[in-house]
Structure formats: structure tokens, C-alpha cells
Amino acid sequence: MMKGGGGVNLYERSRAKNQPHHLPRFLFITVVVAFSIVLIWYWEKAPLLTTLFPSHAQLLNLFPAAGDVKVKQVTTDLREAQGVVNISPPPLTSNNASSYFDTRGNKGVLDLVSPAPPPFDISTTAHENTTDIVKESVPSQVSEKNSDAKPPKQQIVEPVAPNKLNAPVEREGDGVSMSNVEKQACNYGKGRWVKDDSRPLYSGFGCKQWLSGMWACRLTQRTDFGYEKLKWQPKDCKMDDFTGPNFLKRMQDKTLAFIGDSLGRQQFQSLMCMITGGEERHDVEDVGKKYGLVKARRAVRPDGWAYRFPITNTTILYYWSASLCELDPIDPINGTTYFAMHLDRPPAFLRRYISRFNVLVLNTGHHWNRGKINANRWVMYVGGKRNTDKRIAEINNAKNLTIHSIIKWVNGELPKYPGLKAFYRSISPRHFFNGDWNSGGTCDSTTPGSLEVLQDESTDSVASGAVKGTDVKLLDITALSQVRDEGHISRYSIKATPGVQDCLHWCLPGIPDTWNELLFTQI
């Protein structure tokens, strides 16, 4: 509000300057005097104003323009190679993988070739194949084959050691501007859901340009849509009103990157719909190529997407990295090779492109179970060597190690990129009641479990522990999403299998929209 007010003042000021000769002299003097008062007042208040309401220009200063990076044609070729390695189990014959490795000469590029498992959740079990795009919605939990599938749940109920994550004192001396400290003092994760008839921010019948059909619950048999009408209201602080133009203005000449699993992809699609209001936009450019995000010949989809809004030169991208760590083929010439899953190394994509990002949102969590790791042929590595430590090999510890490692790595990069704001998004809760994904677990309630989050600490203790003492911010969405079990896809997936519900992904529009409102407020 004040930000808008400031804009109006400036506007009036420049208009006044052009008008005095048309005005009677006394009016001119009055204007000048009034104007001086405003000016003096502004100077006096400036420190406070700029603290609480950074101006557009100041926001821009927080994001120095990233240099344009030339994209080599080789990138495309590498993606092609990757697709072949990834998607088709038969060994490489037509592509000379070893020559790719030879010619790279640069670790970042090298890692682009690492055949990350086929995109998204579809191919994490051996019997699934990548020709069936709609399978993506459910299999994420469908392929959680064993008791390892529980960690997210355990995290949520785990008692959390008191941690003053959101207390301002924790953020002191972290080198960020005062405005960030002020905002950090606010715990956006504590508050309540309130009914708001202006929701949702886009129609679930629209946004076909960005929203996957499998997540558009309006296009399914579902008949209750009360979940679309709730707005998150933090207890002690105000959220900025999200509008497409506001967002784009704040992100002028900037790039926002989501890197994570399918829940990160949901957040990405949600943001694209929120920015466009779900309206078709023909001006938006596909700039995936600039990030090597092109569909390999036999792949169902690329490993991510990047779109640029020319009107403000804003790029929004998503890159699929379910484990949030580097994956390298152990035997690069063998199409069915195992992959070194370097628990302590960031994904190559992130290392390669971090210099271009102004806002980074990371997440992981639901792929950390033995079933998925085995199905993907991932083998844990630590310190560049195959892990032999039984304690680390335990899934929760391995996940914890990776989350700590990536946050530590990003934190170490921040001084190099003063304009970069990095967020780690806490785990998105799953809600299988009366069973798990494969034993009749359901989430078919049509009303929220509760409307309120009262606790101060994050319920994702791994994430909150990992960001503690770093300049990486926690985008804490766990507890506020935890009370919204009615917002999942539930039984309404496009290809509903009797008895199997998707209690992991969310209907869109829906809960991930709120994650983006929280993100918008904090950038």
C-alpha cells in the first residue's frame, strides 16, 4: 500500500513540475511549499520507508542483472544424448557417449549428460514406461514401495526441538538488507485459512497453456471446490497482494528457478497460471533452449521448462531434480547403468546456471525411499566414493545429508551473487488416511482438517535445521498445507485406478498457489 502511495507521490511531483506556469502564482507557491514539506518528510522517513517497503528501484538493486551466458549448440546435443541414455534402456549404439565425455572438459557440462532418471515420477518403477504421460500424477507415491515411503510423515509428527528460526536475532549479521530482516521476523507459516470469494486467482477450467490436465481438478469428476476459496492469513504479518503485474514488476529483468521434484513442478505451473491469471498468453517465449531444456528425441518431455515474459524480461523456469543431488552414470557407455547419486554434490544444472538466477526455490523429499532409489538404480556416493557407511545409507540420514549439503553449497555461493535470493521449500505433506498409497489410503474429505496453524516452529525439522545459520531462507509451507488434506487430487486423477488415490499432489488451482503468494511476499 505504502509502496503504491510512494509511486503516486512521485507521479504527482513530476506532473506539478510541468504545470506551474498555467497556475496562478499563489497556487504555485502553495504547491511548492506543500511539496517541500512532503519532500522533507520523505527524507526523514526514508530509512523507515525503505526498510519496510523497498521501492521498485531498490528491489532491482537487490537483483543485479545476471550476465548473458552463451548457450552452446553442444548443450542440445548433450540433451539428445541424455535422452537416449535416459529413456531407452537399450545400450547406446548410435551415440558415442565416451566422446561426449571427452569433449566436455568441464564438469558442469559433463554432468548434463548424466542420465538423470527419466523425468518426473513415471519411471521410478521398473514396470512403468515413459510413453504414458498421465501416469505421472499418481505414481509418485505409487512407486513408494516399502516402509521407506513414510519419512515425510514421520517428519511432520516428529517433535521439533524449539528453534527460533523466525526470530530476528537468528538473522542478524547475515548481510541481507534491513527489509529482509524485517520480513524475516515475520513467521508466515503461522496463521489461519480464511474464506475469500475472490479466490482462486485463476480458473481451473483455463490455464491450459501451463497447467497439466492431470492436476486440473476442475476437469475431473470432482464436484466440491470449497478448497479453492481459502486464503492464507499469517497471524502477525501481512502478505503482499499477488497480481500478475505486481509479480512481473518485482521480477523485472530477473529469473526465478524452481528445482525439485513433481511438487516443485506443481508450484511452477501454479505460478505460471497465477501470473497470467490463467489467460492464454501469446507473448510468452519458450526459452528452454537457453538452459538446455529441450525434449530429447525419445523422451516424453524435457527435464524442465523455461518461459520468458518479454514485457518485463522475466524468466520463470523449472528443472526436474527429484533427489536434489548430482547423478552420474557409473558406466557411461552402458544404457542400463547404475548412477552415482552424489549425496554431497548439487545437481549439475544448478552449478551450471546458478549465476543466471535471481530467485531460487529448491525442494526434495518424496523420492527418498528405498523403492525409488533402487528402481532408479541410484547408488549413494559421498566424497566422490561409493558410500560404505551404514548410518548414512539409512534413507532419512542420506536425505538429511543431501539437504544439508545443498543448502550449505548454495549458502557458500551467495556471496558471489549478491542479487540471488535462495529458498529451500519445506516438505509438502502427504495425507494417506487408513492406509498408504498402495493399501487403500484415502484423502477424500471435502473439508479441511483444521483452519489454523498455531505453532511457531516449522514442522519440517530437517529443512529448518538445514537453513539455520545460513542465508538460505525457509519457504515453510508444511504446517499450513498439513491442515489442508482436502486439497489433494484424491480419487480424481485422470486415470484413476480403483483403490488408489493421489494424496501427494494437489489440485490446481489450490494449495501450491499459496506457496507462491508466500514466496512473492518474501522476494
Ligand SMILES: *[C@@H]1O[C@H](CO)[C@@H](O)[C@H](O)[C@H]1NC(C)=O
Ligand atoms: C567414439 O569416440 C572415441 C573418442 O572420440 C573414438 O575413438 C571412437 O572411434 C568413437 N566410436 C564410435 C563408434 O564412433
Ligand SMILES: *[C@@H]1O[C@H](CO)[C@@H](O)[C@H](O)[C@H]1NC(C)=O
Ligand atoms: C507402456 O505404456 C503403454 C501405455 O500405458 C502400454 O500400452 C505399453 O504396453 C507399455 N509398454 C511397456 C513395455 O510396458
Ligand SMILES: *[C@@H]1O[C@H](CO)[C@@H](O)[C@H](O)[C@H]1NC(C)=O
Ligand atoms: C533481461 O534480463 C537479463 C538479466 O536477467 C539481462 O541480462 C538482459 O540484458 C535483459 N534483456 C533485455 C532485453 O533487457
Ligand SMILES: *[C@@H]1O[C@H](CO)[C@@H](O)[C@H](O)[C@H]1NC(C)=O
Ligand atoms: C550394463 O550395466 C548393467 C547394470 O549395471 C549390467 O548388468 C550389464 O551387464 C551392463 N552391460 C554391459 C554391456 O556392460
Ligand SMILES: *[C@@H]1O[C@H](CO)[C@@H](O)[C@H](O)[C@H]1NC(C)=O
Ligand atoms: C542432519 O545432518 C546435520 C549435518 O550433517 C546434523 O547436524 C543433524 O544432526 C542431522 N539431523 C538428523 C535428524 O539426522
